[in-house]
Amino acid sequence: MAEVMQDYATSEATNEGAADQTATKTMNMIEAINSAMDVMMDRDPDVVIMGEDVGYFGGVFRCTAGLQAKHGKTRVFDTPISECGIVGVAVGMGAYGLRPVPEIQFADYIYPGIDQLISEAARLRYRSAGEFIAPITVRSPFGGGIFGGQTHSQSPESLFTHVSGLKTVIPSTPYDAKGLLISAIEDNDPVIFFEPKRIYNGPFTGYYDRPVEPWSKHAASKVPTGHYRIPLGKANIVRAGEALTILAYGTMVHVAQAVVEANGVDAEVIDLRTLLPLDIETIEASVKKTGRCLIVHEATRTSGFGAELSALVQERCFYHLEAPVERVTGFDTPYPHSLEWAYFPGPIRIGRAIAKIMKD
Template identity: 80%
Template sequence: MNMIQAINSAMDVMMARDSGVVVMGEDVGYFGGVFRATAGLQAKYGKTRVFDTPITECGIIGVAVGMGAYGLRPVPEIQFADYIYPALDQLVSEAARLRYRSAGDFTAPITVRSPFGGGIFGGQTHSQSPEGIFTHVSGLKTVIPSTPYDAKGLLIASIEDNDPTIFFEPKRIYNGPFHGHYDKPATTWANHPGGEVPEGYYRIELGKAAITRPGNDVTIIAYGTMVHVATTTVEETGIDAEIIDLRTLVPLDIETIEASVKKTGRCVIIHEATRTGGYGAELAALVQERCFYHLEAPIERVTGFDTPYPHSLEWAYFPGPVRIGEALKKVMRN
């Protein structure tokens, strides 16, 4: 399966297992979603469990919070992460706080799916990476897979979780990682070497990172598309880097990060979002607090630039092998 198929399979599995799981959003029903992630689900489970909504993100999430409080497990889709901002009040003021405000009487077991990031020539309003906003909010969990296998297992775990989860899907790798170089568009796709995705039920525990490449000289922390870009860079530079795929940003597997950095003595953090206030800043602070006496070089961040998303220059905006390679060589010189 590619990532789209794996996400579809996860929702199919959970709808079959739990009649309380419902899918909702703009064009998710008959049309099957703008990226076809919900294709076939309405035909299989009916219009009361897979249904289209008006174009009102605030309303979509507000309804989902209410459905969750009454015992359902809604999986609302926000068509693009760029459209999620009208729903912030419902997510921040209602979903994230419901368990605490009700002293545990109510929960918001909702999983908000949304494609995020660039790479499909979507322009300024279809390409943003707003994960840092949600990792700041206590009470929300934030999940970003990098492979089809992880996408299915993490989505199942998110749907089963009793707290609200923001599930960002890197659409640049919806159909597989780019084949070839990562600093320019590719015209062909390649299947991820991780193997097949099981048809049935399995889950990947939230809060557990994966070491996708063991190494001894430097730790690379990444998530989503950037895991593949980092892998390409390491192969090109020949540096013996250990690559950590966070998989879930909140809860964070800080233990895996700490053990790796203490072993390598160096750390490079990569994300596509803008630099200032990005999640990499929090990661850098945590690494400094826990690993200061083991560091052989300053922590490096390779990120998007502090500009509005540049449609015509998006492939210069992305962290690619050139900029990541420079960061790796810089920390290795120390």
């Protein structure tokens, strides 16, 4: 295993350098995700894509558009409406030697497949003493932003970070989405890859009289058209600062950054990118430098991933803290339909939390 990890680390460093020399294209997150799967299917004949409407239709959000036409119906195919069946079949395909990339149409629908993910995929390597693996990447859009209500807007990431053997990844930019997805597909362990649908399509143009969000200009970016990796388990410092550390992932990275810049706060904003494995070293170094920590996520507060982050910061940085760790999250209520912008952590609530921390 050590030799395998060393080989991966070497190829990672080489490939990241090579990626800088490749052609780039402006992509939104949907296009970057599509490009990642296309590149991997070109490189590896064992990569297959499966899910509801991913074939001819190209997926409900068009993430798999054109892939069946290019790679064929045996490698990109539709499945019945059975999340348990989708994940279960993917586990068997992975054990057989393939690298399936199943799509769960919305994260809210993933619950019927949880038994397969926890009892089979996450434990297969350990239970078989390494004889079998489950190299599957379960893609799913998560979070709000489309007024989807209670059945199309949930953020269940913390459920999966509790499971040994699963990796949980959440990108915040098109560049990260492609590099992280490629790393996930090439990984020999099962990965839950949540895609924040609120920033799927690039600049947000508003729904129901909502204004254009100030961070939407960052939702499309230059992305290499070829193969490159971003290693799992490595956070990204998207904004350096000295007075406050803000931990976020997905859409909330952009929201937090916009609030900081609007209020002139000298905050360091860290995009976790991977919740498990977690880059605790980057977090610890930042909090020890700033002495203050704010955690922002869209999921409900109780037992959300922010609680784990808060505990880790307290354990590792207690004597460096100048104020209690604060969290700004979704509320402990059913997800609202028409009031989702009140549910999101936004400028008002994040601004109040920053003021409280900086006052202490």
